[in-house]
Amino acid sequence: MPRTCVNDRLVAIGMLRGGMTYTDVARRFGVTRQSVALWRRRYQQNNGNVRDLPRQGRPRVTNPQQDRFIRVQHLRNRFHPATVTAKTIPGLRRICPRVVRNRLKEHGIRPRRPAVRPVLQPRHRAARLAWCRQQLRQRIV
Numbered sequence: 001m002p003r004t005c006v007n008d009r010l011v012a013i014g015m016l017r018g019g020m021t022y023t024d025v026a027r028r029f030g031v032t033r034q035s036v037a038l039w040r041r042r043y044q045q046n047n048g049n050v051r052d053l054p055r056q057g058r059p060r061v062t063n064p065q066q067d068r069f070i071r072v073q074h075l076r077n078r079f080h081p082a083t084v085t086a087k088t089i090p091g092l093r094r095i096c097p098r099v100v101r102n103r104l105k106e107h108g109i110r111p112r113r114p115a116v117r118p119v120l121q122p123r124h125r126a127a128r129l130a131w132c133r134q135q136l137r138q139r140i141v
Contacts, residue, residue: 009050
């Protein structure tokens with residue numbers, strides 16, 4: 001669930017002070033009643049501070065701008081592998097191909113690979129056409 005900004009939390013606390021119910025405030029901001037209760041409790045315990053606490057988990061290697069860049073690069077060059085896309089991303093840190101695949105997955109983009117087929121020579125095409133015409137003649141007769 002996306003985080004709610006500090007300004008919205010302060011507005012929600014103001015609505016509670018104004019007499020609105022937890023349910024109405026929660027519906028207004030699209031969160032649960034427990035979230036609104038947590039904001040109010042945190043506001044009362046921390047002298048008006050409603051900032052979010054740090055969360056567990058590994059920090060992301062890319063920022064939202066780089067995520068958009070990965071998406072656009074892939075949509076422009078559909079058949080480039082993730083290794084090529086990872087090398088073109090600007091920034092101070094190198095990004096591994098697995099990160100590129102994860103970001104594309106977040107955007108709902110699935111990997112595609114070009115079909116590898118033998119190249120048909122003109123003589124192959126002529127032989128195929130001759131075979132097809134022969135089959136047609138046999139069906140007509």
